[in-house]
Amino acid sequence: MRLTIKLKLLLAFGFVIFLSAYAAYMGVESLSGMKGSVNQLVDVSSTKVKLAARISQNILEINRAEKNIILSKTTADMDQFAAYIESEEAILKSRLSQLRGLVSESGKAKIEQFDEAWAKYSAVSMEVRSLSRLNSNIEAADLSSGDSRHAFELAQQDLAQLMLRIGGEDDASTLLIDSQRPTQLASEIRLKLVEIFSAEKSLIIANTQGEMNKISNEIEVVMSGLQNHLVELNTLVDNETKTLVKRFQDSYDSFVTTHLEVEKLTLDNGNKRAIELSASEGRKQVDIAQALMADVVVLADSEMDDDKNITSEAYDSSRNFLILLTVFAGIIGMGTAFWIATSISKALGKASDMAEAIAGGDLTETMDYTNKDEIGELAASLNKMVIKLREVVSDITAASENVASGAEQLSSNAEEMSQGANEQAASTEEGSSSMDQMAAKINENAENARETEKIATASAVNAQDSGDAVNEAVVAMQSIAKKIGIIQEIARQTDLLALNAAIEAARAGEYGRGFAVVASKVLKLAERSQTAATEIIDLSSGSVELAERAGKMLSGLVPDIKRTAELVQKINTASDEQATGADEINRAIQQLDQVTQQNSSAAEEMSATSEQLNAQADQLQQTVSFFRLSQGSSNLNSNRLKPVAKVNRVPTPPAVDRSATPNPPVGNATSRGFDLKMSDEGDGFERY
Amino acid sequence: MEEKNKAADGAHERIIADVEQYLTFRLNQEVFAVEVFRVREVLEVANITKVPNAPSYMQGMINVRGSVVPVMDTRHKFGMGEVEATLDTRIIILEVKDLDGEMIVMGALVDRVHEVTELNADDVEFAPRLGTSWNTDFIAGIAKRNGQFIVILDIDYVFTSTELMALSDVHDSNEARHLQGVSFSEEPATN
Numbered sequence: 026m027r028l029t030i031k032l033k034l035l036l037a038f039g040f041v042i043f044l045s046a047y048a049a050y051m052g053v054e055s056l057s058g059m060k061g062s063v064n065q066l067v068d069v070s071s072t073k074v075k076l077a078a079r080i081s082q083n084i085l086e087i088n089r090a091e092k093n094i095i096l097s098k099t100t101a102d103m104d105q106f107a108a109y110i111e112s113e114e115a116i117l118k119s120r121l122s123q124l125r126g127l128v129s130e131s132g133k134a135k136i137e138q139f140d141e142a143w144a145k146y147s148a149v150s151m152e153v154r155s156l157s158r159l160n161s162n163i164e165a166a167d168l169s170s171g172d173s174r175h176a177f178e179l180a181q182q183d184l185a186q187l188m189l190r191i192g193g194e195d196d197a198s199t200l201l202i203d204s205q206r207p208t209q210l211a212s213e214i215r216l217k218l219v220e221i222f223s224a225e226k227s228l229i230i231a232n233t234q235g236e237m238n239k240i241s242n243e244i245e246v247v248m249s250g251l252q253n254h255l256v257e258l259n260t261l262v263d264n265e266t267k268t269l270v271k272r273f274q275d276s277y278d279s280f281v282t283t284h285l286e287v288e289k290l291t292l293d294n295g296n297k298r299a300i301e302l303s304a305s306e307g308r309k310q311v312d313i314a315q316a317l318m319a320d321v322v323v324l325a326d327s328e329m330d331d332d333k334n335i336t337s338e339a340y341d342s343s344r345n346f347l348i349l350l351t352v353f354a355g356i357i358g359m360g361t362a363f364w365i366a367t368s369i370s371k372a373l374g375k376a377s378d379m380a381e382a383i384a385g386g387d388l389t390e391t392m393d394y395t396n397k398d399e400i401g402e403l404a405a406s407l408n409k410m411v412i413k414l415r416e417v418v419s420d421i422t423a424a425s426e427n428v429a430s431g432a433e434q435l436s437s438n439a440e441e442m443s444q445g446a447n448e449q450a451a452s453t454e455e456g457s458s459s460m461d462q463m464a465a466k467i468n469e470n471a472e473n474a475r476e477t478e479k480i481a482t483a484s485a486v487n488a489q490d491s492g493d494a495v496n497e498a499v500v501a502m503q504s505i506a507k508k509i510g511i512i513q514e515i516a517r518q519t520d521l522l523a524l525n526a527a528i529e530a531a532r533a534g535e536y537g538r539g540f541a542v543v544a545s546k547v548l549k550l551a552e553r554s555q556t557a558a559t560e561i562i563d564l565s566s567g568s569v570e571l572a573e574r575a576g577k578m579l580s581g582l583v584p585d586i587k588r589t590a591e592l593v594q595k596i597n598t599a600s601d602e603q604a605t606g607a608d609e610i611n612r613a614i615q616q617l618d619q620v621t622q623q624n625s626s627a628a629e630e631m632s633a634t635s636e637q638l639n640a641q642a643d644q645l646q647q648t649v650s651f652f653r654l655s656q657g658s659s660n661l662n663s664n665r666l667k668p669v670a671k672v673n674r675v676p677t678p679p680a681v682d683r684s685a686t687p688n689p690p691v692g693n694a695t696s697r698g699f700d701l702k703m704s705d706e707g708d709g710f711e712r713y
Numbered sequence: 714m715e716e717k718n719k720a721a722d723g724a725h726e727r728i729i730a731d732v733e734q735y736l737t738f739r740l741n742q743e744v745f746a747v748e749v750f751r752v753r754e755v756l757e758v759a760n761i762t763k764v765p766n767a768p769s770y771m772q773g774m775i776n777v778r779g780s781v782v783p784v785m786d787t788r789h790k791f792g793m794g795e796v797e798a799t800l801d802t803r804i805i806i807l808e809v810k811d812l813d814g815e816m817i818v819m820g821a822l823v824d825r826v827h828e829v830t831e832l833n834a835d836d837v838e839f840a841p842r843l844g845t846s847w848n849t850d851f852i853a854g855i856a857k858r859n860g861q862f863i864v865i866l867d868i869d870y871v872f873t874s875t876e877l878m879a880l881s882d883v884h885d886s887n888e889a890r891h892l893q894g895v896s897f898s899e900e901p902a903t904n
Contacts, residue, residue: 517800524755527829531734531749541829548828 029398030369037361044354048347055343062336069127070332073325076124081318083117088311091150095157095299103158110150124321132324139317146310153303159295166229169287176280177222183273184215190266207266210258217251218277225284228291241288248281372400379407386651388415418652425649429642435635439628446625453618457611464607471600474593481590485583492579499572506565509558516555523548737827737863738805741793745823746832746856746865753806753818755826758798772822777806784820790871801825810869832856837865 087110094106125136188211221244228240255277259270372394379392388411394404526544530537735746736755761773761784770789774781784804788795804820811817840852851870856863 521755521757521803524826524828528736528749528752528754531829532752545828 030365030400033361033365033398037358037365040361041354041358044350044357048350048354051343051350052347055339058339058343059336062332062339066329066332066336070325070329073124073127073132073328074322076120076127077318077322077325080117080120080124081315083113083120084311084314084318086113087117087150088307091153091303091307094154095296095303097157098160098163100158100160103154103160107154110154114147128321128324129328132321132328135317135320135324139314139321142310142313142317146307146314149302149307149310153299153307156295156299156302159293159299161290161293161295162229162297165287165290165293168283168290169225169229173222173225173280173283173287176276176283177218180218180273180276180280181215183269183276184211184218187211187266187269187273188215190269191262207258207261210254210261213254214251214258214273217247217254218280220247221251221280221284225287228288231291232297234292234294237292237294241292244284244288251277368396369400372396372404376400376403376407379411383407383411383414387653388418389653414652415654418649418654421649422646425642425645428645429639432635432638432642435638436632439632439635442631443625443628446621446628449621449624450618453614453621457614457618460607460611460614464604464611467600467603467607471597471604474597474600478590478593478597481586481593485586485590488579488583488586492576492583495572495576495579499569499576502565502569502572506562506569509561509565513555513558513562516551516558519551520548520555523551733831733833734829735832735863735865736805736829738803738823739825739827740788740791740823744827744861744863746830746863747805747807747868748865749829751808751868753808756804756806756820758802758804758822775804775820777818777820780818782806782818782820784822787821787823796824798822799824807868809871832858832863832865 090106090110090113094103094110097103097106121136121139125133128136188208191207191211224240224244224247228237228244231237231240255270255274259267262270375392375394379390382390391408391411392404394401523544527541527548530541530544533540734749736749736752737744737746739745756775756777759775761775763773764771764783767773770786772784772786774783776782786795802822802824803826804822805826806818806820809817809819836858837854837856839854840849851867853865853867856865
């Protein structure tokens with residue numbers, strides 16, 4: 026990987042920035058942790074304490090409401106308080122569940138116990154409330170002072186009337202013996218009635234159950250006694266009085282009924298039992314619950330303390346870590362900065378030294394810096410420059426040598442050229458005379474070709490004529506054949522005539538015999554002439570074929586001859602052109618002669634120029650010698666000059682080789698030139 | 714019939730004995746001869762008018778100096794196949810006697826007519842008799858000259874024997890009668 030300065034700086038700063046960022050991140054992280062702890066403290070631990078306190082308060086409220094229920098006289102009040110209890114209990118329940126969500130395991134156990142205690146209390150409280158609901162004592166008192174009193178008064182009135190009646194009878198004294206007895210009985214009844222009523226009051230007042238039972242029994246005895254007296258009275262009194270007794274009996278009965286109700290209510294004794302229960306079992310459970318809540322509060326307090334400790338520990342550790350990190354980042358940053366600055370300044374110093382050396386013409390040194398950064402690139406570029414300069418200087422040196430040697434060469438070549446030019450002039454003279462001869466020959470050729478052309482044209486005309494003649498001959502022969510056909514026809518007719526004549530002659534018998542002979546002769550002649558005609562036709566048809574072939578061949582010959590004539594004409598034209606060309610060549614040769622003479626003078630000028638060139642090359646070498654290519658070799662150019670000049674006397678012009686390699690392969694070629702591999706520590710230069 | 718044949722045989726002998734001169738002609742490669750007294754003339758082949766419904770061996774009719782002459786295709790008649798007419802093809806005008814001894818003029822188409830020549834009786838042999846299956850009545854004799862046979866025809870029998878053969882065939886009787894009418898009566902001249 027290429028580790029540039031930019032990269033180094035980037036890496037160093039990046040690392041420091043990364044560390045700072047990490048430190049910042051850690052700080053934020055620990056702060057948020059602490060915030061969480063504080064929130065925990067506020068939200069959970071203190072809430073726990075608060076909730077526990079409120080639950081205690083709720084318990085107290087409920088307890089108070091319960092007492093109020095017991096104390097309250099009317100049902101409406103009771104309902105009001107009961108509703109209050111229920112709402113408080115609901116609040117308590119909700120708070121309890123909230124608390125349950127917040128507390129630790131030990132706290133949960135406490136809450137379980139609290140639940141248990143509270144359930145017990147709730148049961149007791151329910152009982153207390155139901156007992157209170159009875160409200161019997163107060164009702165009994167109300168009934169006693171209301172209905173019961175009313176009934177008692179009615180009974181007393183009736184009894185008073187009865188007693189009055191009995192007293193009146195007494196006055197009448199109808200029954201003397203027993204006159205005292207009904208009055209006595211009525212008084213007794215009156216006494217007992219009052220006694221019952223007062224006993225009822227005392228029953229209401231009575232506190233304990235035992236007392237109540239005792240009073241109740243007493244009332245029972247009195248009532249039975251009263252009833253006995255009444256029955257006895259009834260037997261004693263007259264009928265009119267009996268109605269009064271009966272009236273009393275009725276009112277007494279209603280009183281008794283009311284009394285029995287009062288007694289029953291009193292015996293229920295609800296309020297007192299409720300108070301008792303509330304004060305004993307209810308109190309106990311409430312106390313337990315309160316104690317448990319107090320425990321919860323204590324537990325929450327201890328947890329709060331734990332949270333506080335954890336928070337402070339976290340703060341300590343994160344503070345230490347941040348300090349450590351900052352110190353580390355600082356050390357790293359400073360170290361890296363120092364390292365980078367040092368390396369840059371050192372390398373730049375080296376480069377500066379090297380540039381100074383190059384300015385002074387010293388090309389021997391190279392910069393040794395291997396790091397692959399910008400400085401390394403600079404060093405490489407400088408090295409490349411030095412190497413290139415070395416190459417250029419050595420190339421210039423070699424080139425100037427070559428120029429010098431070339432100038433020498435040029436000088437000798439110019440001389441040779443001058444000599445050659447003279448020879449060329451002589452040759453040109455010879456060429457010119459030869460060209461004259463050639464021109465004469467060409468003219469002769471042209472004349473001959475013209476003759477030939479004439480002959481060929483004449484031949485073509487002749488051949489044409491011959492062809493025409495042959496064609497005419499063919500036509501003639503064809504007409505002959507036709508004519509002979511006529512002859513043949515005639516012969517046939519003659520044959521027929523002769524035959525018929527012979528027949529006639531034969532039919533004529535002896536008279537026709539002579540004629541028959543003639544006829545047979547004629548027949549024979551006709552046959553012969555027919556045969557001859559046939560033969561002539563055969564021959565003539567053969568001749569026609571031959572003549573046609575000859576005609577064809579002749580007419581084929583004509584274009585050939587014409588072509589020959591044309592070709593010969595072309596030869597003629599070409600010969601004319603040749604003659605013109607020869608003239609031009611002749612003129613050119615004369616120009617060549619002039620040019621050759623110019624060349625000769627130019628060669629002499631060239632010789633002078635090459636001398637000048639040689640001097641210039643010397644100057645160039647002097648100039649280039651400013652550069653030192655290796656230790657102690659600054660004056661090598663002047664040493665080199667002499668052997669170069671000596672070598673160049675030898676007339677070898679390997680121009681192509683010289684251009685291909687900057688070292689001319691002349692003489693001891695291996696020792697010439699430079700080894701341009703600078704990495705060889707200048708050994709190549711020493712070899713010269 | 715028998716008598717007629719015998720009479721014809723008698724005529725043969727008489728002819729051979731008397732006649733010396735014959736007109737020779739050629740059909741295919743065979744040379745035939747007919748007595749020159751029965752030949753009226755020799756003609757070149759000119760316009761032959763075709764006759765509808767004629768027997769197949771009748772070529773048609775020609776006009777010989779104003780008179781109508783039927784022409785027989787001899788090659789066909791002799792069962793020798795047909796050839797195209799050449800420059801040498803000729804019509805020989807013959808005089809044929811029918812059974813009643815009347816002369817009928819008719820033409821015979823031949824490949825070539827040679828000459829009028831004399832044949833010695835010594836050189837003539839009679840035609841061999843080969844039974845009824847091969848009727849040789851119309852051959853008067855066979856002459857030999859220069860190693861070649863010349864068949865001498867009895868021109869009267871050429872047609873008579875054909876007619877007899879036609880009559881012997883029951884199915885062809887009508888045709889034969891008709892044929893006779895066309896060939897040998899004067900009616901074709903009116904057509």
